[in-house]
Amino acid sequence: DGGITQSPKYLFRKEGQNVTLSCEQNLNHDAMYWYRQDPGQGLRLIYYSQIVNDFQKGDIAEGYSVSREKKESFPLTVTSAQKNPTAFYLCASSWPGNTIYFGEGSWLTVV
Amino acid sequence: QQQVKQSPQSLIVQKGGISIINCAYENTAFDYFPWYQQFPGKGPALLIAIRPDVSEKKEGRFTISFNKSAKQFSLHIMDSQPGDSATYFCAASNTNAGKSTFGDGTTLTVKP
Numbered sequence: 001d002g003g004i005t006q007s008p009k010y011l012f013r014k015e016g017q018n019v020t021l022s023c024e025q026n027l028n029h030d031a032m033y034w035y036r037q038d039p040g041q042g043l044r045l046i047y048y049s050q051i052v053n054d055f056q057k058g059d060i061a062e063g064y065s066v067s068r069e070k071k072e073s074f075p076l077t078v079t080s081a082q083k084n085p086t087a088f089y090l091c092a093s094s095w096p097g098n099t100i101y102f103g104e105g106s107w108l109t110v111v
Numbered sequence: 112q113q114q115v116k117q118s119p120q121s122l123i124v125q126k127g128g129i130s131i132i133n134c135a136y137e138n139t140a141f142d143y144f145p146w147y148q149q150f151p152g153k154g155p156a157l158l159i160a161i162r163p164d165v166s167e168k169k170e171g172r173f174t175i176s177f178n179k180s181a182k183q184f185s186l187h188i189m190d191s192q193p194g195d196s197a198t199y200f201c202a203a204s205n206t207n208a209g210k211s212t213f214g215d216g217t218t219l220t221v222k223p
Contacts, residue, residue, distance in 0.1 A: 031209065045210070050210075097210075100157075101157075102155050
């Protein structure tokens with residue numbers, strides 16, 4: 001099946017720890033994105049990439065890092081510098097400027 | 112600067128009624144206007160989309176109305192059902208320039 005696969009679905013982070021969320025797509029899309037969604041809130045763009053080996057900061061990039069070494073993969077690392085990381089994280093992909101296809105999301109909780 | 116403004120923030124409609132959600136944009140370079148539907152704990156999914164060469168698009172009970180001169184577009188859900196209860200996001204993008212801009216979302220509750 002074509003789509004976006006995010007893992008893990010649920011992740012717990014201890015204080016001071018870095019964690020990485022995985023995102024893989026087999027839609028052959030050039031563009032990939034990471035969004036953060038807090039309960040009852042909208043979608044906030046963390047990082048996006050329109051081509052392999054290139055990515056740009058979104059609106060809330062502080063405390064996060066990404067890489068885009070392969071077209072299919074766009075992992076997100078939540079670093080210890082992100083002081084309030086508990087949220088629902090959504091990975092997505094698209095042809096630039098067109099319909100965005102979202103994954104099922106990953107829940108990150110600080111313990 | 113928010114480029115897409117969505118209203119209302121929340122909406123309660125009786126079963127069988129019409130739900131209307133509005134969005135306004137600023138950037139005249141936008142040429143693609145999708146609506147996404149999100150159920151709790153799930154990722155958003157495309158519901159319906161329109162391009163500015165038409166003023167209306169209908170798919171089943173869902174209709175987008177587009178007013179290019181006013182830079183506004185709206186989603187109408189006819190005969191609203193409890194299963195339509197979800198969060199709806201409008202978005203806008205320039206297909207030549209990349210990423211989309213989302214509205215803040217509208218939480219729709221359809222009461223039985």
